[in-house]
Amino acid sequence: xxVVTWNLWWRFGPWADRxxxxxxxxxxxxxxxxxxxxxxxxxxGANLAEWLAGELGLHCAWAASEAPERWQWRIGxxxxxxxxxxxxxWPVVERAVLRLPAPEELDDGRLALYARLDAPGHPVPFFxxxxxxxxxxxxxxxxxxxxxxxxxxxxxxxxxxxxxxxxDFNATPDSAELRLLTGAEPAVPGRAALLDVWExxxxxxxxxxxxxxxxxxxxxxxxxxxxxxxxVGPPGxxxxxxxxxxRRAGDGPVDGVxxxxxxxxxxxxxxx
Numbered sequence: 001x002x003v004v005t006w007n008l009w010w011r012f013g014p015w016a017d018r019x020x021x022x023x024x025x026x027x028x029x030x031x032x033x034x035x036x037x038x039x040x041x042x043x044x045g046a047n048l049a050e051w052l053a054g055e056l057g058l059h060c061a062w063a064a065s066e067a068p069e070r071w072q073w074r075i076g077x078x079x080x081x082x083x084x085x086x087x088x089x090w091p092v093v094e095r096a097v098l099r100l101p102a103p104e105e106l107d108d109g110r111l112a113l114y115a116r117l118d119a120p121g122h123p124v125p126f127f128x129x130x131x132x133x134x135x136x137x138x139x140x141x142x143x144x145x146x147x148x149x150x151x152x153x154x155x156x157x158x159x160x161x162x163x164x165x166x167x168d169f170n171a172t173p174d175s176a177e178l179r180l181l182t183g184a185e186p187a188v189p190g191r192a193a194l195l196d197v198w199e200x201x202x203x204x205x206x207x208x209x210x211x212x213x214x215x216x217x218x219x220x221x222x223x224x225x226x227x228x229x230x231x232v233g234p235p236g237x238x239x240x241x242x243x244x245x246x247r248r249a250g251d252g253p254v255d256g257v258x259x260x261x262x263x264x265x266x267x268x269x270x271x272x
Contacts, residue, residue: 001119001271004031005128005166005230006250006264008048010038010071011080013216014257019048021254023055029249029266033117034058034087035128035166041081049085058087063097067109084128086115093118098129098151100144106132112148112167114155119271122161122240127152129167131177138177141170145177152194162233162241164269165194168262170227173198181231194231197267201246209248209263216261230267242270 008022009015026034041047041064053060064083065071072078086092094116102110112129129148131141148165156163171177173196183193198207209228210217235242244267251263 001033001124001269002029002031003033003035003164003166003230003267003269004029004249004264005035005168005228007037007130007168007228007260007262008039009216009260009262010082011040011075011077012261015040017257018259019051021257021259022250023052024254025250025259025264026052026056031087031266032089033124033126033164035126036085036087037128037130037168039083039085041083043079043081049083049087053087056087058089059091061086061088061092061095061113061115063111063113065109065111066099067107070108082109084111084113084130086113086126086128088115088117088126090120090124091118092116093123096151096155098147100129100131101147102132102140102144106137106140108132110144112151114151116155119161121271122236123159124161125152125156125159125163127155127163127165127167129165129169131167131169131171133170138171138175141175141177142180145169145180149181156233160236160240162236163194164241165231166229166265168228172225172227178229194233195243197230197232197243197246198226198265200243205247206251207248209265210261211251211263214258214261216258228262228265230265232269235270239270244268244270
C-alpha cells in the first residue's frame with residue numbers, strides 16, 4: 001500500500017500552475033491513499049481535493065476549516081476556504097473530524113481528519129492532520145499532538161491494520177510534539193506509540209520537507225527541516241502494515257513550476 005502525505009500550500013503563489021504540477025506528481029506516484037493539508041475550496045464549488053480525486057480516479061473525504069478568516073486575509077479573498085482531505089483508492093466507510101485545540105490568538109482552524117478505508121482484507125484507519133506553525137507555538141502543538149493521539153486511539157478499533165497517521169506537524173523529529181506521538185515521552189494509557197517511517201528511509205537520502213532550495217520559502221525563515229510525517233502503529237499479524245520504504249517526492253520543479261512549498265513524503269507499507 002502506497003501512502004503519501006503532502007501540504008499543498010493552499011491558494012498561495014501561482015496556484016493554478018501549481019495545481020497541474022501537483023497532479024503530475026501524484027499521477028506518477030500512483031498512491032493508494034493520500035493525506036492532504038492546506039487544500040483550497042472555493043465558494044463556486046471548485047475543490048482542489050475533489051478535482052485531484054476525479055483526475056486520479058480516487059475517492060475523496062474532505063473537511064473544511066471552521067475558521068478560514070486568517071488564511072483568507074493573507075490572500076485578500078474571502079471566497080476561498082481551506083481544509084484537510086484524504087484521497088483513497090478504496091471507499092471511505094467512516095469519517096470523523098477533530099478541530100485541534102489552540103488559544104484564540106493562534107486559532108486558525110487546524111484540523112485532523114479520520115477516514116476508515118474499505119481496503120480488501122482489513123479496513124485501514126487513516127488520519128491526516130495539520131498542526132500550528134511557528135517556533136512560538138510548540139506548546140500549542142504539543143496539546144494538539146496529545147489531542148491527535150486520543151483521536152487516533154478512539155478510531156483505531158475493529159481492524160488488524162495499524163493506524164496510519166499523516167500530516168504537516170510543523171515540528172522536527174526531536175520535538176516534544178513528535179516525542180509524544182512516537183512514545184519517546186512517557187506512555188499514556190490507551191495510546192499506542194507510532195513509528196516514524198523515516199527510520200526506514202535511505203540514510204543518505206535528503207530528508208527535509210521544508211527546504212531552502214524551494215523558491216516559495218521566504219528569506220530569513222528556518223529551512224532544511226523535516227516537518228511532514230507518516231507515522232504507523234505496530235504491524236498487525238503477518239507483518240500487516242510493516243514499513244517497506246520511505247522517501248520524498250514533489251521536491252523539485254515540474255515543467256518549471258514547484259508544486260508546493262513542502263515536499264511530500266511517500267511510504268510503502270505491507271498491504272492486505
